Amino acid sequence: MSDEFSRIARYFAPLAGKEGRGLTDDAAVLTPPPGRDLVLTVDQMLEDVHFLTRDDPALIARKLLRRNLSDLAAMGAVPLGYLLTTALPEGVGEDWLAGFSQGLAQDQKFFNISLFGGDSSSSRGKISLSATLIGHTAPGAALSRNGARAGDGIWVTGTIGDAALGLRARLGELEDPSGFLTARSLLPEPRMGLALAGLVSAAIDISDGLVQDLGHMCQGAGLSAVIRAGLVPASAAAAACGAGALEARLTGGDDYELLLAVPPGNGEALKAACGDLPVTKIGMFQAGAGVHVLNDSGAMLQFTRPGWRHF
Amino acid sequence: MSDEFSRIARYFAPLAGKEGRGLTDDAAVLTPPPGRDLVLTVDQMLEDVHFLTRDDPALIARKLLRRNLSDLAAMGAVPLGYLLTTALPEGVGEDWLAGFSQGLAQDQKFFNISLFGGDSSSSRGKISLSATLIGHTAPGAALSRNGARAGDGIWVTGTIGDAALGLRARLGELEDPSGFLTARSLLPEPRMGLALAGLVSAAIDISDGLVQDLGHMCQGAGLSAVIRAGLVPASAAAAACGAGALEARLTGGDDYELLLAVPPGNGEALKAACGDLPVTKIGMFQAGAGVHVLNDSGAMLQFTRPGWRHF
Numbered sequence: 001m002s003d004e005f006s007r008i009a010r011y012f013a014p015l016a017g018k019e020g021r022g023l024t025d026d027a028a029v030l031t032p033p034p035g036r037d038l039v040l041t042v043d044q045m046l047e048d049v050h051f052l053t054r055d056d057p058a059l060i061a062r063k064l065l066r067r068n069l070s071d072l073a074a075m076g077a078v079p080l081g082y083l084l085t086t087a088l089p090e091g092v093g094e095d096w097l098a099g100f101s102q103g104l105a106q107d108q109k110f111f112n113i114s115l116f117g118g119d120s121s122s123s124r125g126k127i128s129l130s131a132t133l134i135g136h137t138a139p140g141a142a143l144s145r146n147g148a149r150a151g152d153g154i155w156v157t158g159t160i161g162d163a164a165l166g167l168r169a170r171l172g173e174l175e176d177p178s179g180f181l182t183a184r185s186l187l188p189e190p191r192m193g194l195a196l197a198g199l200v201s202a203a204i205d206i207s208d209g210l211v212q213d214l215g216h217m218c219q220g221a222g223l224s225a226v227i228r229a230g231l232v233p234a235s236a237a238a239a240a241c242g243a244g245a246l247e248a249r250l251t252g253g254d255d256y257e258l259l260l261a262v263p264p265g266n267g268e269a270l271k272a273a274c275g276d277l278p279v280t281k282i283g284m285f286q287a288g289a290g291v292h293v294l295n296d297s298g299a300m301l302q303f304t305r306p307g308w309r310h311f
Numbered sequence: 312m313s314d315e316f317s318r319i320a321r322y323f324a325p326l327a328g329k330e331g332r333g334l335t336d337d338a339a340v341l342t343p344p345p346g347r348d349l350v351l352t353v354d355q356m357l358e359d360v361h362f363l364t365r366d367d368p369a370l371i372a373r374k375l376l377r378r379n380l381s382d383l384a385a386m387g388a389v390p391l392g393y394l395l396t397t398a399l400p401e402g403v404g405e406d407w408l409a410g411f412s413q414g415l416a417q418d419q420k421f422f423n424i425s426l427f428g429g430d431s432s433s434s435r436g437k438i439s440l441s442a443t444l445i446g447h448t449a450p451g452a453a454l455s456r457n458g459a460r461a462g463d464g465i466w467v468t469g470t471i472g473d474a475a476l477g478l479r480a481r482l483g484e485l486e487d488p489s490g491f492l493t494a495r496s497l498l499p500e501p502r503m504g505l506a507l508a509g510l511v512s513a514a515i516d517i518s519d520g521l522v523q524d525l526g527h528m529c530q531g532a533g534l535s536a537v538i539r540a541g542l543v544p545a546s547a548a549a550a551a552c553g554a555g556a557l558e559a560r561l562t563g564g565d566d567y568e569l570l571l572a573v574p575p576g577n578g579e580a581l582k583a584a585c586g587d588l589p590v591t592k593i594g595m596f597q598a599g600a601g602v603h604v605l606n607d608s609g610a611m612l613q614f615t616r617p618g619w620r621h622f
Contacts, residue, residue, distance in 0.1 A: 125436025
C-alpha cells in the first residue's frame with residue numbers, strides 16, 4: 001500500500017476543484033456566490049452499518065455523495081462541492097481506492113460538484129467515511145422540515161420502500177429478479193433541482209423511513225399526520241413483493257425520496273415543478289400528534305418500529 | 312443508552328448556533344459574512360490512532376476542535392462554526408457523551424464558535440469522530456503553505472516537540488514530572504488571531520512533525536530548507552529530556568505550532584504581530600530540494616523517519 005501523501009496525490013487531487021488548491025493546503029478556500037445563503041450538511045457511511053464490506057467501492061462512494069446531496073435537495077439547495085474523510089484499515093488496498101475515487105469522479109461530473117478538501121487516516125477498526133456537502137440557496141429560501149400547517153397535504157416523490165426491500169434482497173432474504181430493488185438500495189437518486197420554494201411549507205428527505213421521517217415533520221410542526229397505506233406509491237418490483245412487505249416499505253430507510261407538506265391548491269403547481277418525476281398525495285397534516293397509517297377500510301395499522309435509528 | 316434522537320436533543324442541540332436550526336433540519340444554513348472568502352477544513356480523530364480509549368472525553372472533544380482550528384490559523388482565517396460527526400460503539404455510554412459535549416461547549420465559548428450541524432451514528436468498530444470547521448478571511452487573503460521564496464527565513468511559534476514527548480509520557484515511556492508535556496499532547500493551543508497576512512509568504516501548522524511539514528512547504532515551493540537543530544525552541548520540560556529526545560522533538564507530530572516562511576526584513580513585524588507568543592527563526596529556504604537539519608558544528612543530521620504518516 002502506498003503512503004498517505006501519494007494516495008492523496010494519485011486518487012484525490014485529480015478530483016479537486018479550484019477551492020481545493022490541489023489538496024496541498026491546510027484548508028479549502030471558497031468565494032461564496034454573492035448574496036446567497038450557504039447550506040451545509042454532513043453524513044457518514046460506516047462499514048457494517050451503512051454498507052457491506054463486499055459492496056462495490058464505486059457505489060459506496062456514489063451513495064456517500066448522494067445521501068448528502070439528498071439533504072441539500074430537501075433544503076432546496078444547489079450543490080457546490082464537498083469535503084471528504086476516509087479512515088481505512090490496513091487491508092484496504094489500491095483496487096478499493098481506485099474504485100472509490102472513480103465513483104466519486106462519476107458523480108462529481110453528474111451533479112456538477114468538486115472536491116474541496118478532506119482528511120485521510122488509517123483506521124484500527126472498520127472503514128469509516130464521511131462527506132460534508134456545501135450548497136447554496138436564495139437568501140432566506142432554504143426549506144425546513146418544521147413548517148407544515150394543519151390542512152397541508154402530505155406528498156412524496158417517486159416510489160417508497162424500494163431500498164428497504166433491496167437491502168433484504170442483498171442479504172438473500174428476498175427475490176429481486178429484475179435487480180431494481182437492489183439498485184435502489186445501492187444507488188439512490190437524490191431529487192435535486194426541483195423548484196419547491198413557495199410551493200411547499202416543509203420538506204424532508206426519507207432516509208430513516210417514511211413513518212419516522214413523517215414523525216419528525218409532525219414533531220417539528222406540533223401536528224399529527226394521517227396517511228393511507230394504499231396511496232403510498234409502490235414500484236412494480238415492490239408491489240410484486242405483496243402485502244406482507246407493507247411494513248418494510250413504510251418503515252424502511254434509504255429511499256431518499258422527498259416528503260413534502262403542500263398547502264391546499266398547490267398540488268398541480270407541485271406536479272408541474274416535478275416534471276417527469278411522479279409526485280403523489282398520500283395524506284394530510286392535522287391538529288394533534290403522531291403518525292397514523294390507515295388501511296383501505298380506514299382502520300389504523302400498527303408497526304413494530306417506526307424506522308431506522310442508531311442505538 | 313438513550314436513542315439517537317434523544318441523545319442529539321440532550322447533548323448536541325444546546326451547542327447549536329442559529330445556523331444549526333436546533334439540529335432538527337437536514338442541513339445548516341449560513342449567511343456568509345459579506346465580501347469574505349470562506350475557509351473550510353475537516354479532520355478526524357479515531358480511537359487508537361489519534362487518542363487512547365481511556366482518554367478524558369472532554370479533552371478528546373477539545374482536541375478535535377483545536378486540530379481543525381489550527382488549520383484555520385495556518386490559513387489566517389477567523390473561525391465561525393463547525394459540523395460534527397460521531398460514530399460510537401454500543402459500549403460508549405451517557406457519561407462519555409456528557410463529558411464529550413461539555414468539552415465542546417467549553418471550547419466553543421473560548422473560540423467563539425458554534426455547532427452548525429452533524430451526523431451521529433452507531434459504529435460496529437471503534438469510536439470515530441470528525442469536525443468540519445468553517446472560517447473566513449478577507450478576499451484573496453488566505454495564506455498557503457506553498458508560497459515560500461528562496462531567502463525567506465523559517466520561523467516557528469512557541470516550542471517544538473512537547474506533544475511527541477507528551478505522548479511518550481502518556482504511554483509510560485518517559486518521565487513528565489510537571490505534567491507539561493502530557494498537557495501539550497492532550498490539549499494543543501491553536502495559534503489563532505495572528506495578523507500574518509502581508510508578513511509571511513507561506514504558513515502551515517505543525518501536525519505531522521516539524522521536518523515533515525517543512526518538507527511539505529519545500530515541495531510546494533520547489534525549494535530546500537536548512538535549519539539548525541540548536542535553534543529549534545524547546546520548552547524547559549522538553550529540554551530536561553536531554554539530547555536523546557532531539558529526533559522525537561523534530562519529527563513528532565501534534566504540536567500545532569505555526570511554521571512560517573518570512574521574507575527578510577519582516578522578522579520584527581512578525582514578532583510584534585505575535586505579541587506574547589514567542590516566535591523564533593530556525594533556518595532559511597534555499598534553492599534545491601529537501602529538508603536539511605544541521606547540528607551546532609554544521610554537520611547534517613539523519614533521522615529514521617521524517618514524521619507521522621498513515622500507511
